[in-house]
C-alpha cells in the first residue's frame with residue numbers, strides 16, 4: 001500500500017503541467033511553484049514512510065489533486081502575512097491593527113497621480129530651483145487654522161520625539177504626573193522624553209496637578225512645558241489640571257515654549273456626535289500652545305503621518321534638525337495629506353473622508369444598511385441565521401475611549417458552527433472579514449464596512 005502510493009506520486013514535471021497549478025504558476029512563477037511542489041512531495045513521502053498522516057488516495061488523479069491542494073495551502077500561508085485589504089466589520093472606526101483611517105477618493109487619486117510619475121517634491125516651480133518638501137502645507141494649514149507653519153513626519157510618535165529633541169535636548173521638560181501616558185505599541189511619554197535627549201521633570205500627582213506645580217518646577221534648566229492628551233484613558237473623580245490658556249500664559253511669562261501633544265487632534269469639533277473630550281487643533285492653538293503635534297490617520301482621517309504646527313521659528317528649527325531627515329515622509333504621504341486637508345478647506349470633510357463619514361453615521365442609518373444586507377443574504381436559502389441587535393461602535397485609534405457610538409449589529413449564528421468557528425471562517429475568507437465576538441455571539445457592524453465590500457460579506461455568509 002505505502003509502495004503503491006509512492007509509485008503513483010506524480011513527478012514534479014507532471015505536476016507543473018497539471019491544470020490545478022497553472023494559476024499559481026502565472027501568479028507566483030514557475031521556480032517558486034516548483035520549490036513548494038518539492039516540499040509538498042517530500043512531506044507526503046515522509047508521511048507514507050513513517051506511516052502517519054491522513055490516509056492518501058491511491059489513484060493517480062486524486063493523488064495529484066491532493067499534492068496540488070498542499071501546494072496551494074503552502075502559498076496561502078506564505079501570502080497571509082502580505083499587506084492586503086481586509087473588510088473591517090468590527091465597528092471600530094480607527095482600528096490601529098487594520099490600518100486606521102481609510103483614505104478619501106480624492107486622496108487615492110492624488111497618490112496615484114504623484115506615484116505614477118514625477119512631482120515637485122523638492123522642486124520650486126516658481127523659481128525653477130531646489131524647493132522644500134511640504135511647502136504647500138504651510139498655506140493650507142494657515143487657511144484652515146491660522147497656524148504659523150507645519151512640519152510633517154512619519155507619525156505622531158516621531159513628531160513628539162523630534163519636537164522634544166529640537167526644543168529641549170540637554171534640558172528639562174516639565175510634564176504632569178497625570179499625563180505620563182502609554183499609547184500602545186510601546187510609545188511611553190517618559191521613554192520618548194529620554195530618547196529625545198531631554199530630562200523629564202514630573203510635577204503634581206496622578207489625579208491633581210496645579211498651575212503652581214508647574215511654576216515651582218521652572219528653573220534655568222527648563223526648556224519646555226509639555227501637555228499630553230490622555231488619549232486612551234480617563235482620570236475621573238477628584239481631579240484637577242490647569243486650563244491650557246493658563247499654562248500658556250505661564251510658559252510665555254517665563255519665555256518657554258508650550259508643546260501640546262494632542263494625539264488625535266481633530267480638525268473639526270466632534271461634540272455633536274458625543275466626542276467632546278478630544279480637543280481640536282484650533283482650540284489648542286487659540287489657547288496659546290506654541291507648537292502642537294497630532295496624527296494624520298486618527299480623527300483627521302488621512303494617511304499615517306505626524307503633523308507639527310505652530311510658531312514658524314520653532315518649525316524652522318524642527319525642519320533643520322538632522323533627525324528630520326530620518327523621520328520625514330515620502331511624496332505619497334504628502335499627496336494624500338494635502339488632498340485630505342483640501343476636503344476640510346472645501347467644507348466637505350464629513351462627506352468625503354470615510355472615517356469621518358463612519359463616525360457621523362447615525363444608529364438608524366447603520367440599522368438600515370444592516371437590514372438591507374440581511375435581506376440580500378437570505379434572498380437565497382442558506383443555513384446561517386442573522387438577527388439585528390442594538391449595540392455600539394467605537395472610535396478606536398486610542399481616541400475617545402469613553403465614547404460609545406449607538407449602532408445596530410448583525411449577529412451571525414449557525415446550527416453547526418460556534419461563534420469562534422464563524423469568526424475563523426470569515427477571517428479566512430478572501431478577502432478576510434474581521435468581526436467581533438460580543439457575549440459569545442459573532443457580530444458584524446456595518447458602520448465600518450465600505451459599501452463596495454457588502455457583496456463579499458453577503459457571499460461569505462451564504463457560504464457558511
Ligand SMILES: *Cc1c(COP(=O)(O)O)cnc(C)c1O
Nearest residue numbers: 155156157183231262263264295
Ligand atoms: C496616538 C498618540 C500618539 C502616537 O501617534 P501615532 O501617530 O500613532 O504615532 C502620540 N501621542 C498621543 C497623545 C497619542 O494619542
